[in-house]
Amino acid sequence: ASRFVAGETLDEAVDIVKKLNEEGLVVTLDLLGESVTTREEARQATDSIVTIFDAIAKNGVNSNVSVKLTQLGLDINYDFCLENMRRIAAKAKEKNNFVRIDMEDSPRVQQTIDLFKTLVQEYGKEHVGLVIQSYLYRSESDVEELGEMGVNLRIVKGAYKEPKDVAFPDKKDVDDNYLKLVAMHLKNGCYTAIATHDENIINWTKRFVKENNIPDDLYEFQMLYGVRNGLQRQLVAEGYKVRVYTPFGKDWYPYFTRRIAERPANALFVLKSFFRD
Ligand code: FMN
Numbered sequence: 001a002s003r004f005v006a007g008e009t010l011d012e013a014v015d016i017v018k019k020l021n022e023e024g025l026v027v028t029l030d031l032l033g034e035s036v037t038t039r040e041e042a043r044q045a046t047d048s049i050v051t052i053f054d055a056i057a058k059n060g061v062n063s064n065v066s067v068k069l070t071q072l073g074l075d076i077n078y079d080f081c082l083e084n085m086r087r088i089a090a091k092a093k094e095k096n097n098f099v100r101i102d103m104e105d106s107p108r109v110q111q112t113i114d115l116f117k118t119l120v121q122e123y124g125k126e127h128v129g130l131v132i133q134s135y136l137y138r139s140e141s142d143v144e145e146l147g148e149m150g151v152n153l154r155i156v157k158g159a160y161k162e163p164k165d166v167a168f169p170d171k172k173d174v175d176d177n178y179l180k181l182v183a184m185h186l187k188n189g190c191y192t193a194i195a196t197h198d199e200n201i202i203n204w205t206k207r208f209v210k211e212n213n214i215p216d217d218l219y220e221f222q223m224l225y226g227v228r229n230g231l232q233r234q235l236v237a238e239g240y241k242v243r244v245y246t247p248f249g250k251d252w253y254p255y256f257t258r259r260i261a262e263r264p265a266n267a268l269f270v271l272k273s274f275f276r277d
Pocket of ligand 1: 101102103104131133156157158159160195196197198222223224244245262
């Protein structure tokens, strides 16, 4: 397996989940793939994702699943995508597990939120969660509204190239908004995943939960597989819950491209991974 991807097959990925679990980390598995253009591809992705929940249950590993709606046909047809997501959410519920919908680029945000709300009504907030990006101006009002529903959110900075009429162009504003969104959601008593490798934000969160007596079962840290491995394990040693976002599969290109955009030094690791098997 390469530095950022846990193999091409579900079996390889499950083996990696076992190893991560042994180190005290929990996992969210992600079948690589996005922006599909045919119903056939979207149906296949849906079938494969349903199978992930069976493999998690069968192997008794601690993992949930993250998905992207453009992998499930959002760009083809909203109702078709909703039907695919219903199959996935039903499976998550059947296995008493959880599916989180990743957030993609800004033209898809409204549809993603609408679809998510429908799923929460049908399957319950224990089984479906969403991602909110702190670089978007709209996110504060989204978190306010989603907070009233009491849903589980992962807060991220945002990984897509966005125009400045929708997203803060300055890093400082993105970071400030991140803290604001985390504080809002936790104070609303809602489960919050703090997904970042930014130690300033992580340290701020540690202080915030202590000062505000936020219970341990209301939040977790999340990081990407292969990124800041030492920090992931250090947080586990300190007693925090840490979930590793672990992608697997063949369609790794767009995922790698975003990782290189975030940190050009990652390019070397990506290049090296071409020369391994
Ligand atoms: N970015 C998105 O735009 N949508 C996502 O759904 C998303 N999920 C993420 C999940 C995890 C666990 C992590 C750690 C990051 C995720 N990101 C996502 C990427 C972040 O937006 C960001 O680009 C990346 O974490 C680098 O910024 P950092 O300084 O916060 O680590």
